[in-house]
Every structure is written in structure tokens, then in C-alpha cells.
Amino acid sequence: MSVQFSGEPMLDMYIFETTQNIEQLEKCILDSEKSSGYSQAAINEIFRIMHTIKGSSAMMLFNNISTLAHSIEDLFYYLREEKPDNIDCSLLSDHILTGVDFIKVELHKIINGEKADGNPSEIINDIKSFLNELKSKNPGFMDKIRPESEEQPRYYIAPTKNKASSNYNAYQAVLFFEDGCEMENIRAYSVIHNIKEFTEEVYYCPEDIIDNDNTIEIIRSQGFKITLKTDKNYDELYKFFNQTVFLKELQLIQLEDSFEFNKFTESEQKEVKAEAVMVPKTDTDSKKPSGKDTQLTGTTSGQNIISVSVAKLDKLMDLVGEMVISEAMVTQNPDLKGLQLDNFQKAARQLQKITSDIQETVMSIRMVPLAMTFQKMFRIVRDMSKKLGKEVKLELIGEETEVDKNIIEHISDPLMHLVRNSIDHGIETAEVRKSCGKPPVGTVTLEAKNSGSDVVILVRDDGRGLNKNNILKKAQENGLLQRPAADMTDREIYNLIFMPGFSTKDNVTEFSGRGVGMDVVLRNIESVGGSVSVDSEEGKGSVITIKIPLTLAIIDGMNIQVGNSRYTIPIKAIKESFRPSSKDIIMDPDGNEMIMARGKCYPILRLHKLYRVNTSITELTDGILVMVEHESKTLCIFADELLGQQQVVVKALPQYIKAKLKGKGLAGCTLLGDGGISLILDIGGLVNI
Amino acid sequence: MKKILIVDDASFMRLSLRTMLEKNGYQVVGEAENGNEAIKLYAELKPDIVTMDITMPELDGIQALKAIMQFDRTAKVVIISAMGQETKVREAVICGAKTFIVKPFKEEQLIQTLDKIANM
Numbered sequence: 001m002s003v004q005f006s007g008e009p010m011l012d013m014y015i016f017e018t019t020q021n022i023e024q025l026e027k028c029i030l031d032s033e034k035s036s037g038y039s040q041a042a043i044n045e046i047f048r049i050m051h052t053i054k055g056s057s058a059m060m061l062f063n064n065i066s067t068l069a070h071s072i073e074d075l076f077y078y079l080r081e082e083k084p085d086n087i088d089c090s091l092l093s094d095h096i097l098t099g100v101d102f103i104k105v106e107l108h109k110i111i112n113g114e115k116a117d118g119n120p121s122e123i124i125n126d127i128k129s130f131l132n133e134l135k136s137k138n139p140g141f142m143d144k145i146r147p148e149s150e151e152q153p154r155y156y157i158a159p160t161k162n163k164a165s166s167n168y169n170a171y172q173a174v175l176f177f178e179d180g181c182e183m184e185n186i187r188a189y190s191v192i193h194n195i196k197e198f199t200e201e202v203y204y205c206p207e208d209i210i211d212n213d214n215t216i217e218i219i220r221s222q223g224f225k226i227t228l229k230t231d232k233n234y235d236e237l238y239k240f241f242n243q244t245v246f247l248k249e250l251q252l253i254q255l256e257d258s259f260e261f262n263k264f265t266e267s268e269q270k271e272v273k274a275e276a277v278m279v280p281k282t283d284t285d286s287k288k289p290s291g292k293d294t295q296l297t298g299t300t301s302g303q304n305i306i307s308v309s310v311a312k313l314d315k316l317m318d319l320v321g322e323m324v325i326s327e328a329m330v331t332q333n334p335d336l337k338g339l340q341l342d343n344f345q346k347a348a349r350q351l352q353k354i355t356s357d358i359q360e361t362v363m364s365i366r367m368v369p370l371a372m373t374f375q376k377m378f379r380i381v382r383d384m385s386k387k388l389g390k391e392v393k394l395e396l397i398g399e400e401t402e403v404d405k406n407i408i409e410h411i412s413d414p415l416m417h418l419v420r421n422s423i424d425h426g427i428e429t430a431e432v433r434k435s436c437g438k439p440p441v442g443t444v445t446l447e448a449k450n451s452g453s454d455v456v457i458l459v460r461d462d463g464r465g466l467n468k469n470n471i472l473k474k475a476q477e478n479g480l481l482q483r484p485a486a487d488m489t490d491r492e493i494y495n496l497i498f499m500p501g502f503s504t505k506d507n508v509t510e511f512s513g514r515g516v517g518m519d520v521v522l523r524n525i526e527s528v529g530g531s532v533s534v535d536s537e538e539g540k541g542s543v544i545t546i547k548i549p550l551t552l553a554i555i556d557g558m559n560i561q562v563g564n565s566r567y568t569i570p571i572k573a574i575k576e577s578f579r580p581s582s583k584d585i586i587m588d589p590d591g592n593e594m595i596m597a598r599g600k601c602y603p604i605l606r607l608h609k610l611y612r613v614n615t616s617i618t619e620l621t622d623g624i625l626v627m628v629e630h631e632s633k634t635l636c637i638f639a640d641e642l643l644g645q646q647q648v649v650v651k652a653l654p655q656y657i658k659a660k661l662k663g664k665g666l667a668g669c670t671l672l673g674d675g676g677i678s679l680i681l682d683i684g685g686l687v688n689i
Numbered sequence: 690m691k692k693i694l695i696v697d698d699a700s701f702m703r704l705s706l707r708t709m710l711e712k713n714g715y716q717v718v719g720e721a722e723n724g725n726e727a728i729k730l731y732a733e734l735k736p737d738i739v740t741m742d743i744t745m746p747e748l749d750g751i752q753a754l755k756a757i758m759q760f761d762r763t764a765k766v767v768i769i770s771a772m773g774q775e776t777k778v779r780e781a782v783i784c785g786a787k788t789f790i791v792k793p794f795k796e797e798q799l800i801q802t803l804d805k806i807a808n809m
Contacts, residue, residue: 009704010701013701013704017699017700018701047744048698048746051744052698052699052702055702055771055793056702058771059701059792059793180795180798181791181798183772183789186782186789187789189779189782190788190789213775243805245806246798246802
């Protein structure tokens with residue numbers, strides 16, 4: 001089948017849908033656990049999801065996922081049909097979640113182009129024994145495997161019926177079905193069902209095809225034998241049987257007389273107690289669906305949401321960026337300088353308005369609420385509080401806050417890490433909490449809110465808080481202290497935990513501190529232009545504040561000129577810009593230029609030197625200094641002149657430039673209104689050069 | 690060209706079926722995600738054949754099949770089922786499904802089946 005599915009879209013769709021299903025499933029489980037029990041709706045939902053995953057995975061030949069999904073499906077089939085009331089919900093959740101995790105891991109392998117080769121047999125066995133245990137606790141189901149909800153009424157066809165008719169021909173047919181068509185017994189049943197439309201004198205072997213799954217094997221090995229009487233001639237009957245789907249082989253013989261017919265029927269059906277054949281009632285009206293369900297008008301289920309690949313959105317965003325630039329190129333065209341163009345200006349303003357509307361709309365398309373990312377944390381809180389024996393509840397505030405899709409992907413892992421940290425290191429055990437006079441259940445709060453062009457996410461816990469002395473001690477041991485401890489504010493001390501190589505917990509636990517420290521969190525957040533800080537009160541808890549830009553694509557920038565090159569500095573990094581006077585310029589002992597401003601000394605960075613740009617302005621007093629700040633580090637950038645403020649579209653640097661200029665403080669590039677290129681400075685990178 | 694209506698709640702299955710069918714000269718005239726949609730689309734599109742999943746939200750394949758058969762006695766509905774749904778499949782056959790295919794199936798199986806049903 002893999003040959004058939006060489007087309008990637010199929011795999012993409014599989015991955016997309018299965019991932020979604022898994023997320024939905026997880027949410028369903030956690031919701032159920034929270035409401036302390038699985039509602040019938042939840043059980044149905046889980047059953048349906050597992051059924052879908054089973055089917056899709058089998059089609060893609062991911063058999064390990066398929067069989068695992070099958071075993072969970074079986075479990076929920078049982079729950080759905082039997083409604084046992086003595087389920088250990090927490091144990092049940094554990095089992096499914098283990099299964100869900102397995103599927104996640106396999107999916108991940110598939111996404112990465114690896115082979116999904118995990119072995120689920122252990123999990124399947126666990127689920128099966130759980131199911132068996134449930135069954136033994138709820139006797140009465142033991143022997144019924146997937147029974148019908150209600151017993152079908154049956155009736156017997158008397159073989160003597162219609163015998164009066166003399167022009168009946170007797171036939172015997174043996175049908176073989178194709179290998180691998182599955183459910184041969186029901187296929188056989190389907191044939192009998194169709195035969196009964198024209199004759200009721202029909203016998204078949206094996207007989208109990210519906211109730212006995214073992215008949216599948218008999219049909220496979222010996223074929224499905226039918227003897228019947230009908231007024232059809234041989235050709236007609238032959239044609240009839242040949243219409244059977246998945247028919248591999250058909251043997252049809254006409255029997256000479258009714259004697260032979262009886263002989264056949266008797267020999268074939270020796271074991272039959274009655275001389276009649278049992279055929280389930282075919283009356284479709286017996287289970288007439290309620291009128292509401294069958295109304296042909298149906299319910300309106302028009303699709304309101306379509307899924308679009310992110311690549312297309314990225315492309316669209318790119319194009320909109322180009323359009324913003326082109327618009328500037330047209331309306332600010334140097335050829336127009338000095339001309340009196342009233343009508344043109346009017347039209348240009350209209351164009352401007354529409355462009356910015358489009359830009360806003362496209363940006364809003366890319367915005368995704370943080371809810372999904374936040375919801376994932378419930379699982380972590382659940383697993384951890386169980387393993388660590390701490391009682392923790394997670395509160396979400398402002399999860400509807402929206403962030404650019406690309407950014408969301410980058411903050412999911414850091415958030416997970418922070419939540420783990422809070423529970424592992426922050427929240428105390430119930431006993432300790434009680435003795436401190438706190439409620440026994442710890443609270444971790446995830447809060448998101450908009451602030452200007454940033455989104456702020458707070459991870460707050462009401463645990464023991466950070467211990468200043470421990471942090472200082474550890475920092476000293478690891479040689480991370482650059483200043484005497486006495487000079488540092490509390491905040492500065494707390495923020496030491498983000499330094500690379502810092503870790504206060506000596507014992508690495510299962511959940512946090514697997515060699516990955518807070519510095520990785522910081523790096524992740526910084527990679528999307530965000531920042532992280534921590535504040536804490538000993539004994540009361542701590543708050544970690546993550547600030548991330550709403551979107552990466554468009555920033556407010558200040559354009560500056562150096563020689564013939566232009567650079568863009570993100571506005572939010574700029575503190576001030578000024579013309580230095582020569583008396584304020586000093587040299588430090590190493591020969592670095594510094595500038596005094598309001599009694600403080602700041603390093604100067606000459607862009608023309610850093611990027612080896614030729615410029616006539618090399619005297620500091622001829623140019624301008626732009627003071628920028630990043631993470632409380634300040635720097636003055638020396639440029640020829642300021643060109644003005646503008647919204648710029650951030651474009652990634654081409655790979656070859658990126659490789660060459662790595663670590664040179666460039667975040668990307670952008671096109672300016674006149675068609676020229678400007679390099680966007682990465683202030684975080686520059687202050688650390 | 691024979692017109693097909695695909696009914697399945699899993700978009701992956703819909704895509705699989707569509708790909709296989711279109712490759713083999715069938716025209717997929719519609720896709721429905723649940724029984725209600727299936728019934729509505731059947732009345733609208735009058736497809737030659739319907740491929741019908743059983744387990745679906747809102748209204749399952751059996752109910753949809755029943756409604757479609759009531760609406761059009763000659764409707765050709767092929768059930769796409771999975772292992773372990775024997776009871777449902779039997780019910781579907783009783784209710785008038787022309788035949789059924791069991792997942793996972795191969796492209797040839799699907800096409801052979803539909804060819805046969807189409808020529809009935």
C-alpha cells in the first residue's frame with residue numbers, strides 16, 4: 001500500500017488528522033477525570049476517535065498504532081455497551097494516556113520520516129487485562145462479544161412453502177471469496193439475503209454464519225455452499241451469483257430433480273435440528289429510525305472552517321509584506337517629489353488604507369489562541385502531581401489571547417519546562433503546605449495578556465519560592481557571579497537562574513532538570529524575540545514572566561544610515577538617540593570608546609567598523625548615537641544619521657549571508673520604500689558582542 | 690463517469706478514497722462528514738454509488754443508509770467498515786447496503802468492488 005500512498009498529501013492528512021484526534025482525545029480524558037467520571041458522551045467520543053485512528057492507521061500500514069487503537073476501542077466498546085459502574089477512572093485514564101503517549105511517539109517518528117516501529121504489545125496486554133478484570137467484576141458479559149443491543153427477531157422458513165410450483169429448478173452453488181476480503185460470514189449472509197428476494201427455498205452451509213465467527217474459517221477453506229430452488233434458469237442464476245462482490249470462485253450446478261435436492265439439503269445440514277433454516281427477519285421497518293433523524297433535509301452543516309497549510313499562509317504573509325513595500329515605493333516615489341498631485345494623493349491614501357487592512361487581516365489569520373498550548377499543561381500537571389504525590393491544580397487565565405502561529409510553536413516547550421519546574425521545585429507537599437498555613441492543594445496559574453505589541457505570559461505558583469542564598473551560593477560555586485552579591489538587587493539574583501550552567505537542584509528528577517536548565521528556556525524565548533524574567537517571594541511562590549512579540553513578521557523600526565548602507569533598529573529596543581559632545585567621550589583602560597550620559601558610562605559600537613562600511617562620518621561628534629537596551633544591558637550604536645521611523649516587514653536573511661554573518665547581530669533584512677535593502681539589527685546579539 | 694459520494698468522518702479516509710477513486714476514473718461528486726450531511730447530499734447530488742462509513746458523529750452510517758434507502762430504493766451504498774463491526778455490517782446488509790469493504794483495503798479491492806456494483 002505504501003506504493004499507493006507515495007503522494008505526500010495522504011501522509012500529511014493522516015498526521016494532521018491523527019494529531020488533532022489525539023489532542024481532542026487527551027482533552028476528553030482530562031475533562032472526564034476532572035469531572036470525576038466518564039460520561040456516556042465522553043465514552044462515545046473516545047470510542048469514535050479510537051475507531052477512526054484504527055482505520056486510518058491500518059490504511060497507512062501503521063499496524064502497531066492500529067492494533068493499539070483497536071484494543072482501546074474494544075475497551076470503550078465494553079464501557080459503552082455494559083456501562084459498568086465500578087470503574088477505577090484514574091486507572092482507566094492511565095491506561096488510555098499510556099496508549100495516547102505511544103501513539104504520539106509513533107506519530108512523531110512518522111513526522112520525522114522515521115519508521116514507526118514501536119512495540120505496543122505491553123500496553124495492549126495491560127489494556128486487555130484491565131478489560132478482563134472489568135469483565136470479571138461485572139459478570140454477565142463474559143461470553144458476549146460485541147452482542148447486538150437488542151435481539152433480532154427470527155423466523156423460520158418452512159421448506160414446504162411454495163412447493164406447489166412445479167417449474168422450479170434446483171441448484172447447488174459453492175462460493176469462494178477472495179483472500180483478505182474479511183467478514184466472509186457476513187458476505188455469505190449478504191448473498192443469502194439477496195437470494196431471498198426471489199426464493200425462500202434456500203439452504204446453506206455453514207448455517208450459523210451470523211452468530212458464529214468460526215464459520216469464517218469454514219467458508220475460507222471449504223467455500224460457502226448453497227442449495228436453492230428457484231424459477232430462474234441457469235444463466236440467470238449464474239449471473240446473479242457472479243455479481244457477488246469479492247467472489248473468487250463460483251461452482252454452480254443444476255440438480256436433476258427434487259430427490260437430489262433433498263439429498264443435498266439433508267446431507268449438508270445433518271446437524272440442523274429443525275428441518276428449516278434460520279434466517280433473521282429482514283424487515284427493515286423493525287428498527288425504524290425516528291423521523292427526526294431521517295429527514296432528508298438533514299441539519300445544516302455547512303463548513304465554516306477550512307484548514308490551510310501554514311506554508312501558504314507564510315507565503316501570503318510574504319506577499320503582503322511585498323505589497324506594503326511596493327505601496328511605499330509607489331506613493332513615496334522620488335519622481336513625485338515636488339509635484340502637486342491632489343488626485344494622486346487621494347488615490348494613494350485609499351491604497352494605503354486597503355493595504356493596511358489586508359495586512360491586519362492576514363496577520364489575524366495567523367493568530368492562534370494560546371488555549372491549545374495551555375490545555376496541554378493539564379496533562380503535565382496531572383502526571384506530575386500523581387508521580388510526585390503533590391496535589392496541584394492548574395488555573396488558566398486569558399487563554400483566548402492570540403499569538404502568531406510561528407511563535408506559539410516556540411513557546412510550547414519552554415512553557416512545559418516552566419510548569420514542570422514550578423511543580424517539581426516550587427509546590428510543596430500537602431503536609432508541608434499545611435504546616436505553613438497554606439491550602440493543601442497547590443496552584444499553578446498560567447496567565448496570558450496583551451500589552452502593547454507584546455503578549456505577556458505569567459507562570460505563577462504559590463509554592464516555596466526561590467531561595468536567594470541558595471542561588472547565590474550556587475552561582476558562586478559555578479563562577480557565574482560577575483558582581484559582588486551585596487550589589488545585586490533581589491531581582492537580579494533571581495534572574496541568575498537563567499544563566500547557562502546554573503542548576504540548584506542537585507538531584508535530577510524525572511520531570512525537570514534533565515540537564516536542560518532555565519537557560520534553554522531563555523534561549524528558546526529569545527529566539528522569537530521575547531524575554532523572560534523571574535520574581536519571587538520566599539515562602540509565597542514565584543512568578544516567571546515571559547514577554548513575546550505578537551508577531552515576528554512586522555516590526556516598528558528606526559532606519560539609520562551608515563555610509564551607503566541602511567540599518568533598522570527595532571523601536572522597542574531604543575531608549576534615546578543623541579549627538580554626543582566630545583567632552584563626554586572617554587576611553588576605558590582597554591582602549592574601548594565609552595560615552596558618559598547623565599553620569600553613567602556606556603560602551604559605543606561603531607557600525608561602520610563592525611560591518612566594514614565606508615563612510616565619511618567617522619568622528620563621533622558628526623554622527624548620532626542611538627542608545628539601545630536589551631535585558632538591562634545598554635549600548636550606544638554609532639550611525640551617520642537617522643532616516644526615520646517605519647513599519648518594516650522582517651525577511652529572513654538568505655542562507656549564505658546568514659552563515660557568513662553568524663553572531664554579527666543581524667536579525668534579518670527588509671525592503672524600504674525606495675526599493676533599497678535595510679539590515680535589521682539584532683540588539684540582543686549586539687549587546688553581547 | 691460514475692458519480693460517487695464519499696461519507697466518512699475522517700478526512701484522511703475521505704482523501705484516501707477520493708485519490709483512489711479519481712485515479713480510476715470515478716468522479717467524486719461530494720464528501721459528507723456525517724449521516725445527516727450524507728442524506729442531504731444524496732438528495733442533492735444523486736450519486737451512482739455512496740461509500741459509507743459506519744461510525745460517525747451525529748448520525749451514523751446505518752441510520753443514513755436507512756434514510757437513503759427510504760428515499761431511493763435503488764440506491765447503491767457500499768459500506769466501508771473496520772474489523773470488529775460485524776453486527777453493524779450485518780445490519781447494514783439487511784437495510785440494503787449493496788456490499789461492504791473492510792479496512793484496511795487495497796486500491797484494487799475498492800475499485801473491483803465499485804466496478805461490480807456500478808454494473809449491477
